[in-house]
Amino acid sequence: MVKRKKLSNPASTGGSGVHFEAHVQASFVTLMLTGGHAPCLPCWPIAEIKLQSKIDGFDTDDLVVVVENMNSNERRKLLAQIKRSITITQGCTLFGEVMQAAWNDFNNRAVFSRDKDVIALITGPLSVTDAHNVQWLLNQARHTKDVDEFFRNVQQANFSPSKSAEKLEVIRHHLRGANGGNDVSRGELYDFLNHFHLLGYDLGNEFGVVLSLLHSHISQFQQQYPQWVWSRVVDIVQTWNQDAGTITPSKIPDDLLGAFKQRVVAEMPEEFKAAQEKPKTDWTQHPDATYLALAVLLGSWNEKNECDIEAINQLLGLSYDEWLKKAREILHCSDSPLSLRNGIWKVVNRAELWSLLGSRILDQNLDTFKSLAVSVLKEADSAFELPAEERYAASIHGKVLKCSHVLRKGIAEGLAILGSQQEACDNCSQGQAETTCILVIRNLLIDADWVLWGSLNGLLPTLAEAAPDEFLDVVEKAMRLTPCPFDELFSQEGNGITGDNYLTGLLWALEGLAWDEQYLVRACVALGELACHDPGGQWANRPANSLVTILLPWLPQTLASVDKCKVAVHTILQECPDIAWNLIIQLLPGQHQISSGSYKPTCRKIIPDDWEKVVTHKEYWQQASFYAELAVTAAGQDTARLSELIDHFDNLPKPAFDQLLQVLISAPILNLPEDQRLSIWDHLTKFTNEHRRFSDAKWALPDNLITSIEHVAQQIAPTNPFNLHQHLFTDRDLDLYEENGNWEEEQKKLNTRREMAISEIYHQDGADGVIRFAESVDSAGQVGQALGAISDSVIKSTLLPPFLGSADNNRRALVSGFIWRRYHLGGWEWCDDLDKSDWTPEQVGQFLAYLPFTKETWDRASQWLQAQECEYWTRTGANAYQADGDLSDGVEKLIEHGRPHAAIHCLGRMRHTKQPIDISQCVRALLAAPTSSEPSYAMDRYHIVELIKFLQTEPSVNQDDLFRVEWAYIPLLDRDRAAAPQLLESRLVNDPEFFCEIIRLIYRSKKEGQPPREPTEESKAIATHSRRLLRKWRTPPGTKQDGTFSEGRFTEWLQRVMEVCTESGHLEVALIHIGEVLIHTPSDPDGLWIHRAVAAALNNREADDMRDGYRAGTYNSRGVHCIDPTGKPERELANQFWSKAEDVENAGFQRFSVTLRGLADGYNREAERIIDDYSGPEDD
Structure with missing residues (x-):
């Protein structure tokens, strides 16, 4: 029986949660009144808002927002549960209730349309862990192409956030409870996550970003008193909330509607607006007009790039110094068409300027420009010499183009301007401008290889505008080449993080040309x-x-x-x-x-400025x-296409609907062999079942149309049970339920139908027929379970033992399902009574592996297999959730037989269920896993971190064992997972010799006379672990176990490190790393922001390297961050470090203050660069 929340009167609850809920509901009413849009839905007007919609059949009932397409009248819904405070953990019953309600609605087609409606949990502030990891999971679900890619990304340690796997397990745990204790399949989980959203609202108090935005919405209509209007909306919502009402614009009180009337705005007449015009330069009469016209063709250049300078010299026919004198004079005109920023020259308003100055251009100028354009643009990007995954760092490897990007872009735009405004060149020979563009495109791209196409990727949309017909010609010819360059470019596509797509430019070029009817x-x-060549990505x-x-x-x-x-x-x-x-x-x-x-094309003015389709x-x-x-x-008569089209029956206009029905009962289809038309019947049946089951839903077809489809399905229905029953055996049981409501009852009915189907096939075709049937359906395991309901010696002897250990996946699933069902019907008595005398140890082990992972199974593995019980332990899936008691014996056997990952999975389950854990077992499993060939489990990272945290809290743990465990798992122990290599950090802090040893493992000595050693794979691995340890190090030396700072310990530790590293030749790198960790130093007891002992060490005359490390550590500690175009964060950091510099200088540490002022200056320069980047003039 599906669990449901109790129907309650909203007025019966109280507290801050209700206050928050009312404010969230009021925010959507405000959006409805101001013409705003609901999150997670299409940007359609909000048509109605249901409050406390339990009475309407929704379980996610705090808020239902309905939006409507004004053209098609289609509606979409946002179902929202509102919780001011919640934690996304397995122990949070409140989150469990939210998941229960969401799961119920998700599977209720009467209230929820998949792929259209969405479900949201709206909360107040969440923990950083919950917000970051759960939002990442939901975004991944929506942005990955399928369920396999989603789980692959979640399981990749270097790609997913540290807690993502843990939070995914939390969601699965609660969905399992919502699903009657049954696991939700990977596909259903993925589908659910695609429809589920997590929205954070900081409402419920006087201040907050959301409230400010809502006031801004209201201020568009009521500038004087937005707070009053907001309070009135909240009051109305609270009143309607008590009655579980539905709010529509027509039901809003008149006084509130009046506050949202569009104001009539009087605007000054245009003729009064014009200021007195400043005198404009007549560029057509300017003494350097010809050079300026040529500069329009170039568009932009970098005066620090030698290749760009040579291009200027070649096109203008004079030295760059001579041109610079002219350009400087033009630059200082009040309406100058030139701009200069950070060494980048640009010609602005190029199209307008070209229309004025094009007549200055002669044939020889275009010939020079043609040669220049081909030579500059035909350069292959040397980044393609690198592997695809390293090209994002091409500049670091010195793989850069000779000419600057701005020059290449400027030349491409110059060609597009020339091609789109040929008439401006009225002093050139007829057709010369067009011919120039055609020849440049032809010389560039005819027979071009994939590297050149890839090098020009970003410029192709612009080049296409220069000569559209010629561009289409070369594209069409390129697709006929062998090998086709586009095939290789498709294969070069990266994953979107460090990779790239080298065909976007070509796609945009063709999209731009399609705007013009003659090129469509x-x-x-x-x-x-091109799509025929596309392998997907x-x-x-x-x-x-x-x-x-x-x-x-x-x-x-x-x-x-x-x-x-x-x-x-x-x-x-x-x-x-x-x-x-x-x-x-x-x-x-x-x-x-x-x-x-x-x-959209930028140079060819195909689209009128005022055009609106x-x-x-x-x-x-x-x-x-x-x-x-x-x-x-x-x-036509293609059964695959007809099957696909059947799924769209409800979207077909009536003529096409009737036409498809006629095709389906036409002689060619009816005369097809039964197995060939099976797919058509299967899709028809699924379609009609769904619409019958949810006949009350708005999207369901009327009864008469469903009846007509059912009539067609009856005519092509198979008569052979082998074909008739295939649709019953899939992993999507919900699609086969005949009614909504009691899922357990529906599952029983479905199981009965499956058993009857297999019985019928067995009596018709025997065991061989059932086997062939299992090989033809989606879920052979379901066939096995249904077959297990039949007690027949022939079936048993056919499957056991021949199918045990089969390499065929369908046969493995079939026998697995059969054994599972026979076990549940006959218990251990059935298992024990089987004659296994002629079974091999491998078959016995596989048989046991298909049974529940419990002590009874383990005991029989020992009894039946004795010395060969490895045949069981190496095969078992070791599902810890099946065990009904202590798992420690199973863990021991898994470790003994080389299954440390399975052992870790079981230990993680024991940790979750609070079973006592044997420390020795835990240590042995963790130490064996890194070198094991056993595949890891999806939750391994989470369980490993939790087990290490457990060991760190156990006083009886051998410290050497813990040291080895932390060392083995340094990559996993980071603060994003609320974990750290505590013992290793403690050694770094308290044992200067250990710190020096770590430094020696990473770096070569600078002492003369010590020859470099050739690193082995083992030494490389040790050095990598050592680097990771130092990167994760956050506890400065001198820190005691209770967290306080000891000046004496710090001084002694630093002195010893300097002695040892001076002797070994590693002092410089050691001091740099020390400086990096000292950014975490606590403040001094006297109030100075940094402890004076550390400030003194950093101020030492000989501590340049330590100060460099402090500077680097400070910059790196900022991590990945968003760029604010105003540079405000950088300005704040600059002020912060300037203030700190003042403090330490006043305290007597002037050298250290210089470093801090350098940081402040660096952040100020960064702010200026950001502002400069985001405020530069736009190209015309």
Whole structure:
């Protein structure tokens, strides 16, 4: 029976939680009144807000926000549970209740539409761990392509946050409880996370970011008293909340509606606004107008780059010094078209200036520009000499282009301006401007290899505008080359973190050309052909996606007519049938509700400035009907396509709906062999079952349409039980339930149907038929469980022992399910009574491995296998959740048989259930795991860290053992996981000899006469661990066990380190590392922000290296951070360190103060750089 929350009167609760809840609900009412948008949903107007919606059938009932598309009247919902304070842990019952409600609604099709509606937990401030890790999990679920990629990313230590696996287990734990104690499959978990959101609101008090934003929304209508309006909204919400009401704009009181009326704004007439114009320079008559015209073609250059300087000399025909004198004079004009910032020269308003000065250009100028453009742009990027994963750091490796990026970009834009404003060159030969652009594109890209295409990636959209026809020609020819350069570029695609996508430029170029009706068909066909080459990847920029974006019926990204768009689709269907099929499906109604648009041309003024595409209702449905009918026609008699189209029955306009029904009962389909039309029947059945089950939902089709589909399904239904029952055996049991409500009852009914189906197949085709059936369905394990309900010696002898140890996954799943079911029906008596006399030890071990991981199984492994019980322990899945008692015996056996990861998993379970843990077992498992060949478990990192934290708190642990454990797992022990190598840090702090040894393991001696040793793999690994230890070190020397700081200990420790490292030749690097950790020094008892003993050491005349380390440690401690375009954070840091410098200088530590002032100056320079980067002039 599904657990449900009790229906309660909202007024019966009280406290700050209700206050917070009312404010959150009021925030959505404010958004509805101000025309704002709800989070996590499409940007559609808010139509209604349900408060305390339990009575409407929702379990996530604090708030239901409904938005509506004004064009299609489609509605979407946000179901929200509001909790001011919550922790995302296994022990938090409140989070368990939220998950129970969310899971119930997620599986209730009557109130929740998957892939459309969303569920959210709205909270006050969360812990940093909960907020960071859970948001990362939810974002990963939404941004990965499938469930396997999601779990891969979660399990990658260097990719996922430290607690992500732990928090995922918390969610699984609560969903298991919500699912009646049954594990939720990976697919269902992934699907749920795609629909679940975590929203943080700092409401409920007088101050907060959200409240300020809400006041800003209100101020657009009521500038004088936004606080009063907000209070009035909260009052209304609290009143409606008591009655579990639904708020719509029409039901808002008149006084509040009046506060949100649009104000009539009087605006000064345009003729009064114009200030007295300043005199403008007539650049056409300027003495250097010709040079300025040539500069327009270049656009930008870096005066510090020799290649750029040579380009200037070549095009202008004079030395750079001569040009600089002219440019300097032009720069100082009040309306100068030149700008200079950080050595980068730019020509602004280039298109306008070209229209004025183009007549200054002659044929020989264009010839020079053509040669220059080809020579500059044809340079291959040497970054491609590096492996793909290292190219992000190409500049560090010295792999950079000779000419600057700004020059290359400027030349490409110059070509686009030349090609789009050819008429400006009225003193050139006829067609010379166009010919120049064509020849540059041809010479650049004809027969270009993948490296050159990749090198020009960012410039291709601009180059395409220079000569569209020629660009399309070279793209089309490139796709016919062998090898095709685009195939290699696809293979070079990275993962989005340190990798790159080298085809985005080509996609944007084709998107830009598609805006023009004369290029639409060619551009779309080119994208279609490119999609044929696309193997798929993690980046969203894909040729198929570009096609959908361009042709989307409700927001087309082209100026072409509807008829021309139809021609484009028809042409793709002829040239690339498979790509066209997927495109047509994506263009059907309901497939794409959001679009960010496509790339727009910048130089060719194809799109009018005041253009705004408005698709009428009639135009939209005209296109929707066309694509739907085309989909039916394109499907033809292809059963795979027809099956896919059946899933979209509810989105097909009536003519296409009827057309598809006729195709499905046509003679060619009815005459197909039963096994070939099985897929069609299966999809029809799933579709009608879902709509029958959720017939009350708004998205469900009317009864008469469902009946007509069912009539078709009856005509093509298989008669052979082998085919008829295949749809019952999947891992998605919920899809097979006939009714909502009692899940346990529905599961029993489903199990009965499965058993009857297998019984029928067995009596018709025998055991061999059941085996063939298991090989043809999605879940052979379900077949095995149903088969286990039949007590038959033939079945038993067919499966046991022949299928034990089979390499075939379906057969393994079949026998596993069979054994599991027979065990649950017959218990150990059935297992014991089996004749195993002719079984091999391997088969016995595998048989036991399919049984629950309990002491009874372990005992039989010992009895039945004796000296060969490894055959069980090396095969068992070791599911610790199946054990009903002490796991310590199992842990010991797992360690004994080389399964330390499985042992760690069990120890983690014991830790969670508060079972006593044998310290020796724990240490042995942890020390064996790093060198074991056993695959690790998904939760290994979490369990390992928790077990190490347990060992660190146990006084009886042997310190040498703990030292070895911490050393083995240094990479996992970081403060993001609330863990640290405590013993190792303690050794660093209290034992100067140990610190010096770590330094020697990493660095070579600077002493003369000591030859460098060739590092072995072992020494490299030790050095890597040592570096990690020093990077994680946060406790400064001199710190006592109780956390206080001892001046004497610090002085003695530092003195000894200096003696030892001076002797060994490692003093410089040792002092740098010491300086890095000293940034964590506590304040002095007298109030100085740093302890005076440490300040004195840093101020020492000989402590330059230590001060350098302090400076580096300070910079690095900031970590990854967001950039504020105002530079405010950097200014604050500069002020902070300037103040600290003053304090230590006044305390007598002037050398140390110089270092701190250097930090302050560095942050100030960083602020200026950021402001400069974000406020530079835009290119025209």
